[in-house]
Amino acid sequence: MAIYLLRRLGLAVITLWLLSVIIFFAGQVLPGDPGRAILGPFAAQSAVINLDRQLGVDRPLITQYWTWISGAVHGDLGISYQYRTPVEPMLVSALANSAKLAVFALILIIPLGILGGVLAALYAGRAVDRIISLSGLSLATVPEFVSGIVVIVIFADGLKLLPASAYPGPGASFGTQLRYLILPVVPLVFEFFGYIARMARAGTIEALESDYARTATLKGLPRPVVIFRHVLRNSLLPTITVIATQVGYLIGGLVVVETLFNYPGVGRLIYNAAMSKDFPMLEAGVLTIGAIYMVATLIADLLNTGLNPRLRTGVAT
Amino acid sequence: MTDILEAPVTDVARAELPSWRLVMRRPGFIVGALILLFWIVCALFGSSFAPHSAYAQQLLATNQPPSAAHWFGTDQLGRDVFSRVLVGARSILLVAPLATLLGTVLGTALGLALGYIGGALDAIVGRLVEAVLAVPAVIVAFLFIVAVGASATTEILVIGFIFTPIIARTVRSAVQVESQLDYLAAARLIGESRRHVMFAEILPNVMPTVLVEFTVRLGYAIFTVATLAFLGFGVNPSTPSWGSDINANYGVIAAGYWWETLFPALAIASLVIAINLVADSIDRVLAG
Numbered sequence: 001m002a003i004y005l006l007r008r009l010g011l012a013v014i015t016l017w018l019l020s021v022i023i024f025f026a027g028q029v030l031p032g033d034p035g036r037a038i039l040g041p042f043a044a045q046s047a048v049i050n051l052d053r054q055l056g057v058d059r060p061l062i063t064q065y066w067t068w069i070s071g072a073v074h075g076d077l078g079i080s081y082q083y084r085t086p087v088e089p090m091l092v093s094a095l096a097n098s099a100k101l102a103v104f105a106l107i108l109i110i111p112l113g114i115l116g117g118v119l120a121a122l123y124a125g126r127a128v129d130r131i132i133s134l135s136g137l138s139l140a141t142v143p144e145f146v147s148g149i150v151v152i153v154i155f156a157d158g159l160k161l162l163p164a165s166a167y168p169g170p171g172a173s174f175g176t177q178l179r180y181l182i183l184p185v186v187p188l189v190f191e192f193f194g195y196i197a198r199m200a201r202a203g204t205i206e207a208l209e210s211d212y213a214r215t216a217t218l219k220g221l222p223r224p225v226v227i228f229r230h231v232l233r234n235s236l237l238p239t240i241t242v243i244a245t246q247v248g249y250l251i252g253g254l255v256v257v258e259t260l261f262n263y264p265g266v267g268r269l270i271y272n273a274a275m276s277k278d279f280p281m282l283e284a285g286v287l288t289i290g291a292i293y294m295v296a297t298l299i300a301d302l303l304n305t306g307l308n309p310r311l312r313t314g315v316a317t
Numbered sequence: 318m319t320d321i322l323e324a325p326v327t328d329v330a331r332a333e334l335p336s337w338r339l340v341m342r343r344p345g346f347i348v349g350a351l352i353l354l355f356w357i358v359c360a361l362f363g364s365s366f367a368p369h370s371a372y373a374q375q376l377l378a379t380n381q382p383p384s385a386a387h388w389f390g391t392d393q394l395g396r397d398v399f400s401r402v403l404v405g406a407r408s409i410l411l412v413a414p415l416a417t418l419l420g421t422v423l424g425t426a427l428g429l430a431l432g433y434i435g436g437a438l439d440a441i442v443g444r445l446v447e448a449v450l451a452v453p454a455v456i457v458a459f460l461f462i463v464a465v466g467a468s469a470t471t472e473i474l475v476i477g478f479i480f481t482p483i484i485a486r487t488v489r490s491a492v493q494v495e496s497q498l499d500y501l502a503a504a505r506l507i508g509e510s511r512r513h514v515m516f517a518e519i520l521p522n523v524m525p526t527v528l529v530e531f532t533v534r535l536g537y538a539i540f541t542v543a544t545l546a547f548l549g550f551g552v553n554p555s556t557p558s559w560g561s562d563i564n565a566n567y568g569v570i571a572a573g574y575w576w577e578t579l580f581p582a583l584a585i586a587s588l589v590i591a592i593n594l595v596a597d598s599i600d601r602v603l604a605g
Contacts, residue, residue, distance in 0.1 A: 011444075018448040026460060134345070137597060141536050141589045145547045145560075146582040149567060153575040164571055252453025256544055260567065270456060271548065274463045286460070290451040 008301060012294045019290045020072070023283050024065050055081070068280075072287065078280035082273070087284045090269065095288065098254055098265035101166070104181050105188040105250065110243060113193050114236065117200025121235075122227070124205055133201070136194030144187035144256045151186045152260075166263035184261040191253050192246055199242040203235035210234070237304065244300030248293035339602045349594025356588055359406040369397035371404040371557045380574045390576035392566055398577055402584050405557035408469070409546075409588070413538035416473045420480025420538075421531045425523075427481060428488025429515045433496060439489075446482035454479050454537075455544050462550045472550075476541055484530050491526040495519050525603045532596035536589055543585045559585050 035051035036043070052058045056067065071078060077087040120132040139147070156164035166184045168176045207213060208231055216226045255267035262268075266285060273281035340346055364371065369387070375395035383390045389398035431439045449457065454476075461475045495501065496519075504518050545551070546560025559581035566577035 015444055015447045015451065018444055019451055022448060026464070134597075137593055138590045141540060141593045142586045143540050143544050143547070143589070145544065145563065146585050149563065149570070149578050149582045150586075152567075152570055153579050157570050157573065157575050248451065249453060252455050255453070255455055256547065259548060271459070274459055275549075277463070282460075286452055286456060289453070289456070290448075293451040 004305070005302070008298060012298055016287075016291060016294055020069055020287055021065070023286050023290075024068065025061070055079075068283070072284070077284040080273075080278055080281045082276045082278035082281065087281050090281070091266070091284055091288060094264060094266040094269040094285075097167075097263065098251070098258070098267065100177070101181055101184060101188075101254065101257070101263065101265060102247075102250055104178070105185045105192075106243075108185060108189050109192045109196060112189065113196025113243075114200045114239060116193060117197035117202075117239070118204050118227075118232065118235075120197060120201045121204035121208065124201075129201075132197060136197045138194075139190040140192070140194030142190065144191055144253045145260050147187040147190045148184070148257060148260045151183050155183060164261070166258070166261035184257050184263060187257055188250065188253050192250065195246060196239060196242060199239045200236065203238045204231060207231040207235040241300045241304050244296045244303070247296035248289075251289050251292065336602050340598050343598040343602070345594040346598035349591040349598070352587055352591035353595065356406045356410060356584075356591070359403045360410040361407075363403040363406060367397075367400035367403045369400045371396065371400045372555065373397075380569070380572075380577070383576050389580040390574075392562070392577045393569060393574075398562075398580055401557040401562060402559070402580050405559045405562065405581065405584070406588075408551075408556060408558040409539060409542050409560075409585075412469055412472050412476075413542050414535060416476035416542070417480065417531060417535045417538045419473060419477030420484055420534060421527060423477065423481040424484025424530075425488050425520070425527050427485035429492055429519060429523075431485060432489040432492025433511070433515050433519065442482075442485075446486060449479070449482060454541060455548075458541060458545055459548060459550055462545065467550050472542060472545065476538055479541075480534050480538070484527075484534060487526060487530050488523060491523040492519055495522050529596070529600050529603060532592065532599055536592045536596060539585070539589050539592060543589075 035048040035055065035057070039048055039051060049058075056064060068078065075088065077091065079085065080087050080090065083090065116132050116136065120129040123129045152164045155162050162183050163180050164183065166180050168180045172180075213226060213231055216230045217223075221230075251267065254265055255271055257263070258265040258268040259271055266289070270282060270285040270289070272278070273285060373396065375391065377395070378391055379393055379395040381387055381391040381395075387397050387399065389402060392398055392401070427442070431442060457479055458472075458475050462471055465471050465475075501514065501518060504514050509518070543560040546558050547564050549561075549564050551558050551561035551564065562581045563578045566574070570578055
């Protein structure tokens, strides 16, 4: 188990390092000179050269990469070109905001998705199943901003029930924050309900058809007991893995949802950084997202191994 | 000798004929294909049957609600929203299928190589793929578009390249299943070249997988193109495009002008749902 864990961790670190190299060198393709971008088109060339030297962007790429990555490992992510302040405090507060949105979304998505999938499996092939499967598939493929606009038009503009922006301003109470987050959460729930329901459905159908489920039924156990004690325990295993891997996609959805609902999270932070060519902010944001995705996948793997002892001894890559 | 070697290939080809008839019989496929056909007709000939010009601004009739003259109302520049929705099908239906095609061709070639040759190449490329997949596709796409500049070609290339590793991964596992089969051992024994084995022997047998992957990815390509346009990475602001029109007008929903964003949004929804109905039907029939 310990060896397996170390192996997984080692692979994750290598992947993360590769990602940092890709981001850093891809970022170098961004056109424009950082000094020029900060000072504007009318600044003197000598001032631009001076600022470039101060920022360290006139050094060889390898040196720049080394400074950046060794700083990042020690928690120093550099200075934002756009705001001229250290990156971490902004990144941390944006991450906290995104986490609120994501956690709220997951609290709704997981039970709804599992419930939908199990229901679809129990009524496999019948109308309930068709409706759940097809609506899940359709909702998952509609871009977040499309469903976001539909809910804004209906609930914020039409019925005037909820605010169309997600951010109540600093210092709002928990209840107010929650109320502002209801509409932004809807597109995220739509996006992921289908995936999770699909996995839960497949797992449940497989478990229902298994020999142990048939034995349980044949020895006269009531159907609820068969379902809750024998089927669900086994069927939800793959679902857990899917939920954790979807965390990465959830972050992709946040870019759109945070832009649409004007919410100061990490998605909008990256978007703004890309638009204003704020390179340190951009690198830090993308690397953080990559790291979160890696950790989520790792946790998924560990949960899966922990819950399914057969995998522990298998060849795991 | 050649007869025996080609037998599996022709068998699969024959087996696919009735399955196409099965696909056509599914109601989901018919509904999806009809909606898709409607948007393709709009993309090709939309400007010739749209009631108004998609470009003409009427600055005295801006933000008009839906009426008999303007079914979907007019936007902030007084342009007819209905006509813009019809003509707007073109940009997305040009970029998304070409990007998907590029990704499918490259991904299939890479998947064949990874699955059949394997070894160190497989391990190294596998790590790179993992690294790229750790960042959401939309973020990767807009980073490159910011770097290179927005154009239809950039969008096709970027989305095609993002899809390549994803499709390669699926094709790779299909190839690994095929590699265990006897006909490949036979092909290797008679000394066929690697390239011939990959493209003439394995490729025809993984085509169903490639086809399903293409239709599924097409849905994602539409999703990505629309999302990029919504985020403001559209090609040209005056060209009618659903995502860009939503980006330009969602700020005035609060003022009550909902029709300027709702109708393009519904158009996107109908297109992706149609493609997924088609993809789902093909997938189910091929899966048996």
